[in-house]
Amino acid sequence: MNKKNIIQWFTFGIFRALSYLVVLILFFILGFIIYNGIGVISWEFLTGFPEDGMTKGGILPAIVGTLCLMAGSMIFAFPVGVMSGIYINEYAGNNWAVKFIRIMTNNLSGIPSIVFGLFGMSLFVNTLGFGDSILAGSLTLGLLVLPLVIRTTEEAMKAIPDSFRTGSLALGATRLQTIWRVILPMAFPNIITGLILSVGRVSGETAPILFTVAAYFLPKLPASIFDQVMALPYHLYVISTSGTDIEASRSMAYGTALVLISIVLLINILANSLRKYFGNKVKTN
Amino acid sequence: MNHLEKEMLALRNEVLDMWALVYSQLEKTKGALLKDNKDLAREVISRERRVNAYELKIDSDCENYIALYSPVAIDLRLVLSLLKINGTLERIGDFAEGISRFVIDTYEKKYDSLIREMRLEEMFDELLEMLEGSRKALESEETKMSGCLFAKDEYVDNLYDQSLQKISEYIKMHSEDALTCIFLAILSRKLERIGDHCNNIVEEIVFYIDAKVLKHAGKHKEV
Amino acid sequence: MDEKKIKLEAKNVNFYYDDFHALKGINMQIEQNSVVAFIGPSGCGKSTFLRLFNRMNDLIDGTHLTGECLLDGRDIYDKRVHVDELRKNVGMVFQKPNPFPKTIFENVAYGLRVNGVKDEKYIKQRVEESLQSAALWEEVKDKLKKSAFELSGGQQQRLCIARAMAISPSVLLMDEPASALDPISTAKIEELIHELKKDYTIVIVTHNMQQAARVSDKTGFFLLGELIEYDQTKKIFLNPEKESTQNYITGRFG
Numbered sequence: 001m002n003k004k005n006i007i008q009w010f011t012f013g014i015f016r017a018l019s020y021l022v023v024l025i026l027f028f029i030l031g032f033i034i035y036n037g038i039g040v041i042s043w044e045f046l047t048g049f050p051e052d053g054m055t056k057g058g059i060l061p062a063i064v065g066t067l068c069l070m071a072g073s074m075i076f077a078f079p080v081g082v083m084s085g086i087y088i089n090e091y092a093g094n095n096w097a098v099k100f101i102r103i104m105t106n107n108l109s110g111i112p113s114i115v116f117g118l119f120g121m122s123l124f125v126n127t128l129g130f131g132d133s134i135l136a137g138s139l140t141l142g143l144l145v146l147p148l149v150i151r152t153t154e155e156a157m158k159a160i161p162d163s164f165r166t167g168s169l170a171l172g173a174t175r176l177q178t179i180w181r182v183i184l185p186m187a188f189p190n191i192i193t194g195l196i197l198s199v200g201r202v203s204g205e206t207a208p209i210l211f212t213v214a215a216y217f218l219p220k221l222p223a224s225i226f227d228q229v230m231a232l233p234y235h236l237y238v239i240s241t242s243g244t245d246i247e248a249s250r251s252m253a254y255g256t257a258l259v260l261i262s263i264v265l266l267i268n269i270l271a272n273s274l275r276k277y278f279g280n281k282v283k284t285n
Numbered sequence: 286m287n288h289l290e291k292e293m294l295a296l297r298n299e300v301l302d303m304w305a306l307v308y309s310q311l312e313k314t315k316g317a318l319l320k321d322n323k324d325l326a327r328e329v330i331s332r333e334r335r336v337n338a339y340e341l342k343i344d345s346d347c348e349n350y351i352a353l354y355s356p357v358a359i360d361l362r363l364v365l366s367l368l369k370i371n372g373t374l375e376r377i378g379d380f381a382e383g384i385s386r387f388v389i390d391t392y393e394k395k396y397d398s399l400i401r402e403m404r405l406e407e408m409f410d411e412l413l414e415m416l417e418g419s420r421k422a423l424e425s426e427e428t429k430m431s432g433c434l435f436a437k438d439e440y441v442d443n444l445y446d447q448s449l450q451k452i453s454e455y456i457k458m459h460s461e462d463a464l465t466c467i468f469l470a471i472l473s474r475k476l477e478r479i480g481d482h483c484n485n486i487v488e489e490i491v492f493y494i495d496a497k498v499l500k501h502a503g504k505h506k507e508v
Numbered sequence: 509m510d511e512k513k514i515k516l517e518a519k520n521v522n523f524y525y526d527d528f529h530a531l532k533g534i535n536m537q538i539e540q541n542s543v544v545a546f547i548g549p550s551g552c553g554k555s556t557f558l559r560l561f562n563r564m565n566d567l568i569d570g571t572h573l574t575g576e577c578l579l580d581g582r583d584i585y586d587k588r589v590h591v592d593e594l595r596k597n598v599g600m601v602f603q604k605p606n607p608f609p610k611t612i613f614e615n616v617a618y619g620l621r622v623n624g625v626k627d628e629k630y631i632k633q634r635v636e637e638s639l640q641s642a643a644l645w646e647e648v649k650d651k652l653k654k655s656a657f658e659l660s661g662g663q664q665q666r667l668c669i670a671r672a673m674a675i676s677p678s679v680l681l682m683d684e685p686a687s688a689l690d691p692i693s694t695a696k697i698e699e700l701i702h703e704l705k706k707d708y709t710i711v712i713v714t715h716n717m718q719q720a721a722r723v724s725d726k727t728g729f730f731l732l733g734e735l736i737e738y739d740q741t742k743k744i745f746l747n748p749e750k751e752s753t754q755n756y757i758t759g760r761f762g
Binding site: 173 | 595600
């Protein structure tokens, strides 16, 4: 073995060790949470309301709240993000306006989430008068993930070779027809992935909902989009830092974390199967 | 059949038409000579122009075929053979014309018996059979009869040698006809050359179909 | 020979990519129902010139055209001409087969659908006719509902030809239609081109000189944005006027 090969062997050895380390850490965290949290998971835990200063009972309002926020933010972010992505990539050409939009979206994604929370509070909660509500929280979360949706849409469209566009245009199709009938169906699986990633992000965010929607303790389910809700990450934060009896609610906290992780995991699995499904379907639509 | 094959077929058919034309020229020349028919001879001479035109046409079609379709393997061999056969047929046409001119300018009835002794009719028949046989060989893409055709050429060569004998005997007796006799000798020589040309044609066909080069290979017994 | 109708015509065409002078004063007439091949080294402008006739160059920023491009005597760059109407009339086949990720049937039907045809019976009939004229019907008639991606490269390219023909254009532009295909598929495409000239005027760009020789009636040789020679294909390949043409087709270039 000569020197070149030794260096290569050594370098890739380090790379491999580091990759395994990452997986190892991930499994450690997961294992830790499952180990500590699995004991409290029960039907009552998933479907009950918090009791005794949140040291007992269930977390149903938080689960429902998080699901509401996920759906709400997506209803806002998905159409806006996808449409912007399409516009930037397909229509706008490459002028200064597009460059500006692109820089701005990138900046948007660099803003700390707590700033989104404050912004959401001042715009949606106060100025527009939505109050602390699902609507305000969803819009704030939607804003937060908008850059992600735009970017993934853009990337998904960019990945479609130009030959499909020219092929369609050469048949007398307009640009809109080309996007609608050829490009979007092809980009859809990848757009879906971006969407799911954003949902995952939304489900875990705490700061943006802090001032816009989250309730400290609310033992009832929301009735309209103007209601406050509990949310899993915030609930987790509350019972592990500022609850009435932190020690007593420790196992509750692990259970909540496990539920949150499971939801994210489920969503990812769903995303992958959706992607595969559309990926196959797109060939024959 | 794709359009290249169609073009090739058209080219081949043109050469086969040329073949038929030259065959009829030779046949008419035979009639002109043996029956002393000067009208037939004149017809041959006037139709020689058509043979020449046909040769040019086939030449240019072959050129185009090669230029446009870059033939290879069997296609290339066919085009090359057709090109050479074309030239050879034209030469045969020339000979027929030359003989016809002789019939018009020089020939008289009194040589009929000499011609019979020279067995020119037999030579003509052999040559016509060779022409026809080689044409069939190309048409059917079959080289089985090539040996038989080569044998005919040798037979024509023999007839030629014998005809020279007859002429020399004739000159000894009729020295006043020496010039005409020389012409007749040349005529016989022309027929012998036609035989050689037919031979070449058969060789080209063998080259095309079996990809064997028989030229200058000496005796053709192995074929 | 009787005078044929002029289908496409370029009058003193100059074309620029930004500052780059890509086509220099091109004049050309293309007769109806003929096959014209453009040959020349890469970057000589032949593809650019081809794409002028269905205005595909419009999609590129910073291009500029002077002179006239005429289809049936009408300037296709006139403001009153709708570009999608033009492209309906001037079909195009690309270098790489680019079927859509749809079924074989929908690929061919696509052009009809985007041009507003709703009559399913008519669409079905046109799809079959087009696949038949593209010599593909026999191979795909039992799997019209299958994805076009399941076809071989050569079949995909014939599908693209069928797709282009479905909207009944009168001109077919082909940009190196066989360069990504194996020899058998290439021969099939060439045979198809030969058949199609009965109904279409075909312009084909090719890097393969033998292909130009085999399929075309007339050939144009481009070099550095100029049309060096344009004549009967027989003439070009047997006895070209210009020395540079001769050097190119004999491979003695440079």
